[in-house]
Amino acid sequence: MTYPLHRFRFACAVLLAGFTFAASSTRAADIKMPAELPPYGPMQLPQAPKVQSEKLANGLTVWLVQQNNLPKAAVTLTLRGGYCADPADARGISDLLANAVKLGTSTLNARQIAERSQAAGGDLTAEASTENLTVSIEPLSEHLSDSIALLSDLATHASFPEDEVVLAKKNLLSNIQQQETQPRFLAQRAFGRIHYGDHPYGVVSPTSAVVEQATAESLRKLYAQTFQPDHAVLVVVGAFDPAAVLAAVHSAFDGWTAAPAGAGSASLAAPEPASTPDKKIFFVPRPDSVQTALLLGASAPIRSDADYSAFEVANAIYGGMFGSRLTNNIREDKGYTYTPYSRLTVYRNAGVVLTGADVRNAVTGPAYKETVFELNRMATTPVSDQELTSAKRYLLGTLGFRLQSRDSVALRLSTLWVDGLDAQFIRKDADGIMSSTIAQVQQASSHYLAPEKMTVIAVGEDKVVHDQFAPFDIPVVAAPKP
Amino acid sequence: MIRFFVSVVLVALGFTPARAATNFSIPLQQKTLPNGLTVIVSEDHSAPTFGLCIAYRIGFRLEPEGRTGFAHLFEHMMFEGTPVAPKGTLTQVVEGGGGNLNGDTRWDFTEYIETAPVSALDPVLWLEADRLKTLDFSTKNLDNQRQVVEEEVRVNVLNRPYGLFFAIDLPMKAYDTYPDSHNFYGDFRDLDAARIEDVRAFYEKYYAPNNAVMAIAGDVNAAEVFAKVEKYFASVPRREVAPLLKVVEKEQTAERHAVEEDKLAKLPAVAIGYRLPDRNSKDAVVAAVTGELLHNGDASLLYQHLVKEKQVAVSVDGGANWPLGNPFEYNGPTLMTTLLVDPEGTSAAKVLTAYDETIQELATKGPTAEQLIRVQTKMRSDWYDQMEQPINRASLIAHAALFDGNAARVNTIPADIDKITPKEVQAFAQKYLVPSNRTVVERNPVAKPQKAGE
Numbered sequence: 001m002t003y004p005l006h007r008f009r010f011a012c013a014v015l016l017a018g019f020t021f022a023a024s025s026t027r028a029a030d031i032k033m034p035a036e037l038p039p040y041g042p043m044q045l046p047q048a049p050k051v052q053s054e055k056l057a058n059g060l061t062v063w064l065v066q067q068n069n070l071p072k073a074a075v076t077l078t079l080r081g082g083y084c085a086d087p088a089d090a091r092g093i094s095d096l097l098a099n100a101v102k103l104g105t106s107t108l109n110a111r112q113i114a115e116r117s118q119a120a121g122g123d124l125t126a127e128a129s130t131e132n133l134t135v136s137i138e139p140l141s142e143h144l145s146d147s148i149a150l151l152s153d154l155a156t157h158a159s160f161p162e163d164e165v166v167l168a169k170k171n172l173l174s175n176i177q178q179q180e181t182q183p184r185f186l187a188q189r190a191f192g193r194i195h196y197g198d199h200p201y202g203v204v205s206p207t208s209a210v211v212e213q214a215t216a217e218s219l220r221k222l223y224a225q226t227f228q229p230d231h232a233v234l235v236v237v238g239a240f241d242p243a244a245v246l247a248a249v250h251s252a253f254d255g256w257t258a259a260p261a262g263a264g265s266a267s268l269a270a271p272e273p274a275s276t277p278d279k280k281i282f283f284v285p286r287p288d289s290v291q292t293a294l295l296l297g298a299s300a301p302i303r304s305d306a307d308y309s310a311f312e313v314a315n316a317i318y319g320g321m322f323g324s325r326l327t328n329n330i331r332e333d334k335g336y337t338y339t340p341y342s343r344l345t346v347y348r349n350a351g352v353v354l355t356g357a358d359v360r361n362a363v364t365g366p367a368y369k370e371t372v373f374e375l376n377r378m379a380t381t382p383v384s385d386q387e388l389t390s391a392k393r394y395l396l397g398t399l400g401f402r403l404q405s406r407d408s409v410a411l412r413l414s415t416l417w418v419d420g421l422d423a424q425f426i427r428k429d430a431d432g433i434m435s436s437t438i439a440q441v442q443q444a445s446s447h448y449l450a451p452e453k454m455t456v457i458a459v460g461e462d463k464v465v466h467d468q469f470a471p472f473d474i475p476v477v478a479a480p481k482p
Numbered sequence: 483m484i485r486f487f488v489s490v491v492l493v494a495l496g497f498t499p500a501r502a503a504t505n506f507s508i509p510l511q512q513k514t515l516p517n518g519l520t521v522i523v524s525e526d527h528s529a530p531t532f533g534l535c536i537a538y539r540i541g542f543r544l545e546p547e548g549r550t551g552f553a554h555l556f557e558h559m560m561f562e563g564t565p566v567a568p569k570g571t572l573t574q575v576v577e578g579g580g581g582n583l584n585g586d587t588r589w590d591f592t593e594y595i596e597t598a599p600v601s602a603l604d605p606v607l608w609l610e611a612d613r614l615k616t617l618d619f620s621t622k623n624l625d626n627q628r629q630v631v632e633e634e635v636r637v638n639v640l641n642r643p644y645g646l647f648f649a650i651d652l653p654m655k656a657y658d659t660y661p662d663s664h665n666f667y668g669d670f671r672d673l674d675a676a677r678i679e680d681v682r683a684f685y686e687k688y689y690a691p692n693n694a695v696m697a698i699a700g701d702v703n704a705a706e707v708f709a710k711v712e713k714y715f716a717s718v719p720r721r722e723v724a725p726l727l728k729v730v731e732k733e734q735t736a737e738r739h740a741v742e743e744d745k746l747a748k749l750p751a752v753a754i755g756y757r758l759p760d761r762n763s764k765d766a767v768v769a770a771v772t773g774e775l776l777h778n779g780d781a782s783l784l785y786q787h788l789v790k791e792k793q794v795a796v797s798v799d800g801g802a803n804w805p806l807g808n809p810f811e812y813n814g815p816t817l818m819t820t821l822l823v824d825p826e827g828t829s830a831a832k833v834l835t836a837y838d839e840t841i842q843e844l845a846t847k848g849p850t851a852e853q854l855i856r857v858q859t860k861m862r863s864d865w866y867d868q869m870e871q872p873i874n875r876a877s878l879i880a881h882a883a884l885f886d887g888n889a890a891r892v893n894t895i896p897a898d899i900d901k902i903t904p905k906e907v908q909a910f911a912q913k914y915l916v917p918s919n920r921t922v923v924e925r926n927p928v929a930k931p932q933k934a935g936e
Contacts, residue, residue, distance in 0.1 A: 031568075031570045031571055031574045033571065033574075033575070034566045034567045034571065034612075036566075036608070037567070037575070037605050037608055037609070038604035038605050038608055039604070039605070040579050040601050040602055040604075040605060041600070041601035041602075041603075041604070042601055043579075043580055043599050043601040043602075044530050044599065044601070067528065068528070069526055069528040069870075070506065070866050070869065070870055071506050071866065072863065072866055072867070072870070102780075110780070110790070111781070111786060111790070114779065114780035114781035114786075115781045115856060117779075117781070118779055118781040118856045118857070118859070118860050119855075119856045119859060120859070120863075121859045121860050121862060121863025121864075122860075122863065123779055124780075138863070138867070139863065140859065140862070140863050140866075143859075167790070167793060170793070170796075170825065171789070171796045174749060174796040174823075174825055174826070175796065177748045177749060177826070178643070178747075178748065178749060178823070180748070181643040181746055181747055181748055182642075182643070183641065287745075288745040288746060289641055289746075290636050290640045290641045291633070291636050291637060291640075291641045321577050322573050322577060322582075322583070323570070323573040323574055323577050323578075328570075331630055332569070332570075332626065332630075333626070335625070335626045335627075335628075335629025335630055335633070336629075336633070337630075337633050338630055338631075338633040338634035338636075338637055339633070339637055358633070358636070358637045358641065359633070360632075360633060360636060386574075386578075389578065390574065390577055390578035393577075393578055393579060393580040394577045394578065394580060394581075396580055397531075397579070397580025397581050397582075397598060397599055398580075398582070400529065400530070400531060400580070400599060401531065401582070401597065401871075403529065404529050404531065404870070404871050404872070405870050405871050406870070
């Protein structure tokens with residue numbers, strides 16, 4: 001995962017007010033609607049996008065989705081690989097590979113590549129994550145063919161010039177330094193290490209040592225392993241003439257030849273399930289913090305599990321929506337935090353749920369206590385009818401919103417492809433959400449949200465964390481080194 | 483009604499940039515209610531959802547002295563319920579209708595946004611009208627949201643490396659009058675001093691239908707939306723609204739400079755802010771284009787010179803009216819801001835020398851025609867992005883109506899951008915991008931023996 005921590009372009013989001021509200025007491029019953037409030041109309045289930053699929057002779061999968069309301073397109077080339085395919089002694093180095101792949105080809109230098117994507121109206125981005133590496137651009141439709149050709153050039157002729165690699169390493173090292181100043185990054189890195197041990201699912205970033213060891217030559221080797229047509233999907237979403245786009249794809253990508261079988265790594269065995277977590281608080285020091293970043297995490301289902309959709313509903317009710325129990329409690333009732341969250345992350349062979357909040361130092365202990373209270377309430381008591389209905393509609397609506405923008409459709413389809421799924425999963429997930437029952441939600445909650453299954457991380461001031469956890473009689477121990 | 487279509491022209495482009503051939507516009511229909519509420523609808527039937535933005539002509543600039551941060555704290559209170567729809571109802575209705583909601587506060591506006599499947603449009607409109615009639619002025623809820631906002635300030639400022647100094651400290655240094663030069667997120671002293679009477683007074687002063695624009699985009703029928711809005715909003719009374727402040731800043735005659743220490747950051751940073759011309763000046767569009775030319779993406783002049791050639795920065799961000807809005811949504815003094823984060827141990831003097839080389843070259847030679855066309859193409863493409871999702875489109879439309887009195891400006895901005903010439907950019911750089919018109923704030927890590935995270 002890449003953490004866009006210094007991209008202050010998004011800083012404008014800081015003023016987003018929060019969102020949530022619920023009954024004035026957190027234990028309160030359902031909200032009574034105003035008598036004059038007009039009712040909802042009938043809600044449509046989100047439709048899976050219509051995908052035109054083709055496979056080139058070299059094994060490259062091509063998915064086209066037409067969305068004609070704006071003269072733009074999103075083009076995404078996604079390759080299986082990422083941290084899971086990195087050499088065991090260089091986990092995370094795909095971040096550098098992604099940064100460096102757009103710094104030169106046999107015919108273009110870095111500046112020419114940047115200018116050519118700008119001329120098409122797009123930002124060229126390359127990003128590595130746990131199980132894949134993605135190169136994408138969102139040009140004006142009129143420049144779509146050229147953008148496809150540009151992606152093909154990067155996929156087949158990246159050159160990794162020595163001086164560019166030296167600079168890319170320096171800048172990635174600076175980026176890691178910046179990440180290490182961010183509480184949530186420190187919490188997630190510690191969680192990954194504790195929960196997954198040495199398995200690459202626990203990697204959130206390369207270490208500085210790993211980056212320092214990389215060379216142009218080692219990147220070229222990893223590039224050759226990763227950039228294989230039969231490990232890749234090209235997704236194009238937007239306003240275009242499909243026949244013309246297919247012609248452009250053939251012209252750009254037909255010459256890409258697959259390496260002999262066995263190169264790269266498409267799938268890893270499932271990780272060892274996390275051992276039952278120690279009853280400990282893992283502490284990461286961050287001197288001068290005025291808040292503690294609390295993170296509780298545990299294993300969660302994957303998309304093919306029968307209880308996946310029911311767990312999505314459970315997570316929304318617990319902490320995933322603004323009207324969730326966690327937000328009502330520690331934000332809207334007690335005012336401990338601005339940022340309560342609970343998120344499900346799904347890899348191919350494992351899922352994880354992470355919940356937490358940034359809380360002022362003085363309420364670190366109470367915020368932990370209330371979080372555990374809400375997890376336990378989910379695990380041991382049924383949700384209400386209103387909670388179930390709201391969460392279902394919220395999740396279905398959210399599924400629909402993700403299908404509204406070109407880049408999110410392209411990302412979603414790419415992620416499904418990496419998991420061996422396709423667009424039909426979206427409809428299946430919607431059906432699963434709709435049919436979830438209170439009993440299924442409670443079963444999923446007791447399975448995944450029980451507080452005793454959670455690994456607990458606290459990032460902040462040494463004395464604050466130790467003092468605040470003292471009343472709980474749980475040992476506070478140093479988190480393992482990354 | 484204007485139907486729109488997209489003409490898709492697929493041309494294999496060579497390496498010579500050409501001006502975009504696409505001319506795309508969105509349909510707009512507008513109506514003003516007798517109570518002064520302006521309503522604008524943009525139909526887009528590509529997905530069964532809608533986005534709504536109701537934007538009020540009130541922002542940080544108008545918050546009272548002694549109440550820094552109040553416009554934003556007030557925004558939180560708009561989510562705290564009314565006598566008939568108490569705290570929790572709005573979220574329950576929007577999320578339970580399959581939607582999302584939010585709000586945000588900027589220098590010159592405060593907006594409330596929702597997006598949901600169209601099946602939730604009626605109850606959402608009803609609730610927007612309801613919170614425009616009165617609020618539940620609850621001291622308990624104010625105390626709660628004061629705590630939430632103070633946590634927000636901690637997470638985004640006090641516990642965060644750099645603490646948004648380029649957005650908060652830079653304008654405070656660059657301007658002299660209270661409206662333009664205060665901490666918009668709020669000093670805790672001022673947030674603590676806020677009383678429920680302040681909430682009531684602020685509401686009565688600014689939250690009137692005649693001080694708002696509501697835009698709705700998506701899978702709706704304009705005539706039906708106007709009928710619904712009439713039904714739900716007609717009973718909201720027009721109220722007298724205080725005229726906008728006319729603040730005159732003292733002319734800047736010399737560079738301003740400040741140095742700050744940062745306990746949480748590891749790398750030094752520097753922010754540079756140039757005062758921009760009035761938004762109604764023809765130079766305002768040149769400012770937008772120049773901001774993009776300098777800052778946007780790996781092809782930008784500053785990225786190429788500072789990150790790639792001189793290697794004195796690890797990242798470049800910035801632009802006109804950045805980071806609290808796009809270059810067209812403000813209504814008072816604003817800056818073209820640059821934020822540079824630099825490699826460990828780089829002195830600000832060294833970074834600024836390289837920075838000035840880029841600015842000097844622009845002022846001396848101007849951009850090439852090709853550079854400018856690339857930037858204009860990228861700006862057009864980014865502008866269309868903002869019209870993609872109904873919630874963003876509604877925001878864009880509402881802001882244009884609020885600040886230009888003309889929602890249709892969203893359809894002409896790409897052409898206005900295209901008209902800018904290299905000579906105009908060069909002249910702009912010569913006139914505005916000069917040291918006597920700028921403020922520089924350095925932000926340096928405090929040297930300390932122990933490293934965080936280890």
